[in-house]
Amino acid sequence: MRGVAGMGVRHAVVAGGGIGGLAAAVALNRRGWGVTVCERAPVLTGIGAGIVLAPNALRALDSIGLGPDVWAGDALLGPVGLRAPDGTWLSRTGAGATSSRHGPPARAVHRGSLIDALAAALPPGVVHLGVAVTGVDDTGNTGDRADTVVVRTSAGDLRADVVVAADGVRSGLRGRLFPRHPGLRHAGEAGWRAVLPGFGPPPRSAAETWGRGERFGIVPLVDGRIYVYATAAGPGTKPADHHAELIRRFGAWHDPIPALLDRLGRRNPDPVRVLHHDFYELASPLPRFHSGRVALLGDAAHAMTPNMGQGGCQAIEDAVVVAHLLADDADVPAALAAYTEARHRRTTRISRRSRRIGELARLSHPLAVSARNLAVRATPSAVTSRALDTVLGWQPPSGPAPTVRA
Ligand SMILES: Cc1cc2nc3c(=O)[nH]c(=O)nc-3n(C[C@H](O)[C@H](O)[C@H](O)COP(=O)(O)OP(=O)(O)OC[C@H]3O[C@@H](n4cnc5c(N)ncnc54)[C@H](O)[C@@H]3O)c2cc1C
Numbered sequence: 563m564r565g566v567a568g569m570g571v572r573h574a575v576v577a578g579g580g581i582g583g584l585a586a587a588v589a590l591n592r593r594g595w596g597v598t599v600c601e602r603a604p605v606l607t608g609i610g611a612g613i614v615l616a617p618n619a620l621r622a623l624d625s626i627g628l629g630p631d632v633w634a635g636d637a638l639l640g641p642v643g644l645r646a647p648d649g650t651w652l653s654r655t656g657a658g659a660t661s662s663r664h665g666p667p668a669r670a671v672h673r674g675s676l677i678d679a680l681a682a683a684l685p686p687g688v689v690h691l692g693v694a695v696t697g698v699d700d701t702g703n704t705g706d707r708a709d710t711v712v713v714r715t716s717a718g719d720l721r722a723d724v725v726v727a728a729d730g731v732r733s734g735l736r737g738r739l740f741p742r743h744p745g746l747r748h749a750g751e752a753g754w755r756a757v758l759p760g761f762g763p764p765p766r767s768a769a770e771t772w773g774r775g776e777r778f779g780i781v782p783l784v785d786g787r788i789y790v791y792a793t794a795a796g797p798g799t800k801p802a803d804h805h806a807e808l809i810r811r812f813g814a815w816h817d818p819i820p821a822l823l824d825r826l827g828r829r830n831p832d833p834v835r836v837l838h839h840d841f842y843e844l845a846s847p848l849p850r851f852h853s854g855r856v857a858l859l860g861d862a863a864h865a866m867t868p869n870m871g872q873g874g875c876q877a878i879e880d881a882v883v884v885a886h887l888l889a890d891d892a893d894v895p896a897a898l899a900a901y902t903e904a905r906h907r908r909t910t911r912i913s914r915r916s917r918r919i920g921e922l923a924r925l926s927h928p929l930a931v932s933a934r935n936l937a938v939r940a941t942p943s944a945v946t947s948r949a950l951d952t953v954l955g956w957q958p959p960s961g962p963a964p965t966v967r968a
Contacts, residue, residue, distance in 0.1 A: 571596045574888075575713045575722040577695035577735055579606050581613075581673075582860025582877030583728030584680035587688060589626045589885030590726075597684070598722075600715050602694040602729075606681055608673025610835045611755040612781055612789025614768075615676070617665040618956035619875035622882045624666075625958040632679050633669050633784050642668075644938060645771040649816030652772070652938040655947055663947055664954035670768065670781045670789060672757060676874075693717045697738060698725050700854055709894070711855045724894050725856040726884065728877070731842060733862035739853040749841035749867045749917070750924060753793040754804060756836045758825050760786040771815060772935075775926035778812050778819055790822050795924045797840055804836040843867050843917065847910045852898035857884050863905075866913035869920045872953065876909050879956060886959040912953060 574590050576583045579601030587597045615623070620630070643654040681689060697714040713720040727735035737745065770779040775795035783789055792812060801807035805827040812819055826834050844865045851863045860877030883904050887897040925931050 572723040573598070573721070574724045574726060575600065575695070575720050576726040576728055577713075578728035578730055578860075578862070579603075579677075579681075579689055579691075580728060580730055580860065580877075581608075581676060581680070581874045582862075582881055583726065584677065584684070584689075585623070585626065585878045585881035586726045586728060586859055586884060588628070588680055588683045589881045590888065591684060591688070592626055593885050593889045595724075595885075595888070597688050598720060599684075599689045600693040600695050600713075600717075600720075601689060601691050602716075604692045606677050606689065606691065608675070608677040609755075609837060610757055611673055611791070611837060612670050612757055612783050612787075613673050613676060613874050614668050614670045614781060614871040616668045616871065616875050617954045619878045620666045620669065621956070622875075622878045622958050625882055625960075626885075627683060628679055630666065633671055633675075643767060643769045645769050645816065646935060647771055647773045647815045652935055653941065653943055653946055655943045664950065670783050672783055672785065672787065672789075675785070690717070695727075695729065695735065698727075698735065698856055723855065724888060724898070727856055727858045727862050728860050728881075729862050731861040731865040733858070735856065736848070736858060736862050739856060739858070740848055743848060744845040746842040746865065747845040748797055749843045749920060751793045751795055751867075751920060752797060752838065752840045753791055753868075754808060754836055754838050755789070755791045756826055756834050757783070758788045758790060758822065758834055760788060761825060762821075771819070772923055772931075773815070774928065774931050775924050776811055777923055778815060780818070780822065788822065790826070793841075793923070795926060800838065804838055808836075841867055843913065847906070847913070850899075850902040851880075851905055852895075852902050855894050855898070857898045857901055859884060864909040864913055866909075867916045867920045869923065870912060870916040870953070872912050872916060876912060879958075880905055880909075882958050889962070908956075915953075 573596040576587050576597060576599045579599045583599055587599045591597050644652045646652055694716040695713060696716060698711055699714060700711040710721045710723055711725060713722050713725055727733060729735055768781045770777055777793045779791045781789040792808060794811065809823055813823055842865060848863060851858045859880040861873060866873050884901045887900050922934055925934055
């Protein structure tokens, strides 16, 4: 493994080969940076779940060469709706309306496909598997090495002009750079996720159903499979049998939920893996997303609840913005300060909004649930759609990067 900072081409070390780290590697590589990605896991893998790529993320991906043709299949996500457990629609947004308002309609892909597409956009030899980043050290940098940092890894030290900390929700680098930050807090919910093979006529629309402290989501993926998820309020005690627990909670909800649960429980031909996780978010925003020559990105910088489906989308936005600001011969610490300036307010607002949606979705008192459902039904879909303008209407930076000098 090479860390070749200080030899002409500037070099970035990316800690973490997840969505944000790989997107940053692609974006930096396209800007002429040499890149080394260190991924702790022995394989690059998107966990067995879907992910919704909203228009803002699709635009960001397009700007780094991963345009619509990368997402094989023609099933677009939409219309999108919110339902009650008896099937009543509480709100419904047409895909066409969303499309013209916010740009490319959202697409839902398997996480593995997203990781594969990002990795395939990198030159060979960039990603190093089974290598954990354990620390970053800029002490003792003198002379012609003053402009680099040492990255400590399980496979030895590397030198880099910039480090991208994309090591996820439980980021070790975050803890080292901001030791006084309180870290994560439980988001009040736990959830199940699974990807089912397609069967029968595929559901054409994505919908989330809100009950009392429980939710069930159905999202058709572009490849014909169906991504289902469910949540329940409270810290999740691990049920002995996830399938039985899902049937107990959601088995009497509207169609096609019982059929999907039935499918989930079948053992032939292949058992479907059901993931179950508690949700966490940062207890408070970090003071900034950089420290010296290190930029934090994605969940390492702003782990948020999944209620808006924006965590990964924001990681991709971060990647595009940081690479834009680091273009040409930008001064690295100044570019990273500009990165915090560009990203902190936006991601903090989206995190707060996502948390508020979770609070509404988790209501369980029957009166509160009725009032919530009435309010949702009374809100015109145009208003709901307009309220997402600032999130979904984001545009990637274009043109030359601003001159960022020390
Ligand atoms: C239930 C649920 C549903 C979600 N749905 C959506 C959605 O629809 N749309 C959306 O945009 N977002 C969604 N998200 C959020 C999204 O999954 C995350 O925001 C996104 O994965 C963050 O990407 P990341 O690259 O920051 O972290 P990750 O994807 O977690 O990647 C971090 C990587 O770093 C590696 N790593 C960790 N420590 C080290 C180390 N020391 N050295 C080297 N490597 C290391 C890990 O192995 C991992 O590969 C959802 C989240 C949840 C929990």
